[in-house]
Amino acid sequence: MDKEAVQEPTDGRIRRGDRTRRTVLARAVDIASVEGLDGLSIGRLAGELGISKSGLIGHFGSKEELQLSTIRAARAIFATTVIEPAMRSTAGLARVRALLDAWLDYSSDRRFPGGCFFARAMHEYAARPGAVRDALAVVDDEWLGLIATSIEEAQAAGEIDPSVDAAQLAFDLDSYLDSANLRSLLGRTDVYERAARSMRDRLESVTTVPA
């Protein structure tokens, strides 16, 4: 007998509620990666997933709440797909490379059907002040900050020239990723190789150890 089944009688309902929430958000991140956060509507999700509209409103409240929950769900997927595997590499140059390689794979593998969820959503909301833009800017700061910190760790390990501006190098390296993601979606076939080469050359120009 399932141990949890003997606990509070509300547990079953809570579990079913969590499952519904996860089902909705799994679909929402995929829709938003192609059609944007504006493409999310409670009515559409309810129809597609065969859930009552009032039930969804109970879970998510407003459309903006649904959008913010979708951003949190995408952030969790990004953490699992890109950040956690890369953090298993040794701190230093190996981790910088692992982060960038994992990002390229996350985009080219189409973890989201519309490529990088955040590139799509950030361009959609960057010029529209509010809670959605703020939530996306936080994710962007976290990501750029993580690359910069990893570069600083590589500097501390004597693998990257200590005179290099880590934030500037992080800016450059990330730029190649976003460009490859967009141009691949637009139909160019050579852009992931280009981005990988740009990153390799850029890192080689600042590393103090042989490749």
Add this chain to the structure above:
Amino acid sequence: MDKEAVQEPTDGRIRRGDRTRRTVLARAVDIASVEGLDGLSIGRLAGELGISKSGLIGHFGSKEELQLSTIRAARAIFATTVIEPAMRSTAGLARVRALLDAWLDYSSDRRFPGGCFFARAMHEYAARPGAVRDALAVVDDEWLGLIATSIEEAQAAGEIDPSVDAAQLAFDLDSYLDSANLRSLLGRTDVYERAARSMRDRLESVTTVPA
């Protein structure tokens, strides 16, 4: 007396039609730069501009036709704002720099309220095959091609190392622009300086003449 006034009596109507079309598209490019091409609707534009909906349908037909006309109008503004001034610079390194500087100004001056019209629209439609995506991909190819051609001219003039892959260098330089545009919209204040520095350093690494 206006010379044109003695011509065919339909000229006045044609001129008024052109004026209406220009008025609509001037508003459409601004709306789309913030809210995307999906944010364009015949009904909304008709309401905002005090023009009849049937008149607008007469001018633009379907929503997709309106979107394609808006892309053409934005391309014309981009040509006037970025490309034509830069093409007055001498072919070679000066023109490469002029193109990139003009692009940074076009984004930071907010020629469109939502920053670069094309960055916004391309991310919106990159994962949605069709005529809109195709039209945007053509503009992107033209832009990257123009940077690459300008680099090749600088190579022919002996100003950039001839062994450099011009398309790869164009990819890198353009990446910095797009990243600065997006992050500025998201609220970062240092990104245009960062992009200018990245471009300067990247060009210095391949130029054969003193800065």
